[in-house]
Amino acid sequence: MAALRHLKQCHPRGIAISNFHTSSPASAKQHYKMLVLGGGSGGITMSSRMKRLVGAENVAVVEPSEIHYYQPIWTLVGAGAKTVASSGRPTASLMPSGVKWVKSKVQEINPETNTVRTDDGTVISYEYLIVALGLELHYEKIKGLPEGFGHPKIGSNYSVQTVEKTWKALQDFKEGNAVFTFPNTPVKCAGAPQKIMYLSDAYLRKTGKRAKANMIYNTSLPVLFGIKKYADSLWEIVKKRDLQINLRHNLIEVRADKQEAVFENLDKPGETKVFEYEMLHVTPPMGPSSVIKGSPLADEIGWLDLNKETLQHTKYPNVFGIGDCTNLPTAKTGAAVAAQSAVLSRTISKILKKEKPDKKYDGYTSCPLVTSYNTVILAEFDYNGQPLETFPFNQAKERRLMYHMKADVMPHLYWHGLLRGLWGGPGPYRKIMHLGMK
Structure with missing residues (x-):
């Protein structure tokens, strides 16, 4: 501190x-x-x-x-x-x-x-x-994009041009499917595609619209999150909040004029499924x-x-x-x-x-992993996929303190610490927090 x-x-x-x-x-x-x-x-x-x-x-x-x-x-x-x-x-x-x-x-x-x-x-x-x-974002690898962003009901938190469209689509939501995607490529911040689902769920509950919404997360991955400790906690949240998870589903086309999203089933080549949407959040394919x-x-x-x-x-x-x-x-x-x-x-x-x-x-x-407007699961891990947690408590639990870290402390640390070459990660503090045992 x-x-x-x-x-x-x-x-x-x-x-x-x-x-x-x-x-x-x-x-x-x-x-x-x-x-x-x-x-x-x-x-x-x-x-x-x-x-x-x-x-x-x-x-x-x-x-x-x-x-x-x-x-x-x-x-x-x-x-x-x-x-x-x-x-x-x-x-x-x-x-x-x-x-x-x-x-x-x-x-x-x-x-x-x-x-x-x-x-x-x-x-x-x-x-x-x-x-x-x-890295580079490749919206154009999805048929119907990026031109589809000219229509309402569709946004993407991965671009400064489209992030506010996500908020507009969420505010305008009435009833139907809210669909969130994860592409079949490496991505930056692999948790972000599902964070917006948890936040959208919280917003629709707050505004009384959740009962008329189907929250659907279609991910190309075979897992909800790559590190089991945190994935187990997220599955609990998914069940508790009645969120629908479809693994190995990859977005290949957006028909924005009809409010339809087309996904391929990566486990069954050639098989596709069309989802109608009232809100669509797109995480684009990315590449080097x-x-x-x-x-x-x-x-x-x-x-x-x-x-x-x-x-x-x-x-x-x-x-x-x-x-x-x-x-x-x-x-x-x-x-x-x-x-x-x-x-x-x-x-x-x-x-x-x-x-x-x-x-x-x-x-x-x-x-x-932002799970609501005041809770975060703070996933930290290493090359081996082993948790490498800074704090001396179980970070796989949703915590209000971690939300304030994400929303308030981390931006400050970024602008005034990291970019000035004064912050090299929490490594030294982890040892202190764990009394030298990590």
Whole structure:
């Protein structure tokens, strides 16, 4: 808590922004000791840490977006508990002072020549590269989308353009099926597709509409949640609240004009089922960054190929990665980024000294499973799918305290701790909480 109090006193400082790259000729070339690709959670966090390690003038971040979003809060935005405005801040206010912000999109990575080309033709060379390009959403892989979002009754908490449509669909709900989906791909925050179902259920109970609603969760997975301890608790909630779960159902088409969603049965190829809906929440298929996929840095599927303990590239020793763009076999969450950032920072500092990395990432990740407007099950686990809980009580139980952690403490920790390179996950506190036994 002392650490939290310290973080509360910290505020992000704005910086003067150079527009060198936006007006520079295509032939311009620059060189940086530490080049960071991506200005999301992982990119801003690592640029803050690298500034302290090698000096601001030696660090550059390539990121086209003017606004940076704290995406975990979109679950609550889609349920009307937070505003979309509260989730975004100008990228300029978060970029560490003195670090070069290249306001462009990465077009090509060439690790053989240690260069990156941006969409305006600028070539940037580097000594060390940190790849934090996130993943890509593929609404277009579902027939009828994204154009279907032009119709009412359909939303998605995974995009700033569609998250408020979820809340509108929930408010406008009268009677019928409320359908929630989970795609047949890796996703970021694997709990989010079902969190909105629990919140929608709570909202419809609060407004007296629940008796006329069928709550349906169609997931491509063979389980409700990947970690048994938490899945058991969620199944209890599902039964208690009369929620319908259909495993191995994958959304393939939305007929928004007819309010119909078509699902394939993954256990019976060729078999499909049409669900009429009064409300539909779509979690889109997701995939690796096309820039990484088309480069020598990718594994056979297209994710950044890393050593899962050191976060160093398996083939190029001066390349590192963090976050959703990687092939690390753990859930893709902001909490994972926090834990990874501490390990990666240590790995790079050792390599700069020509020493061997000595800190290992254990796959720690966390998913605050929001089960109502005031309760959360806080799932925390490692590479082996074993619970790795911070608090000395059973986190598989719904708790009001954990809701406040999710809604109030974690955003503060994100803006003033993680992005400034001051928060590397709860690892050190876990040992204290468990009296050194974890």
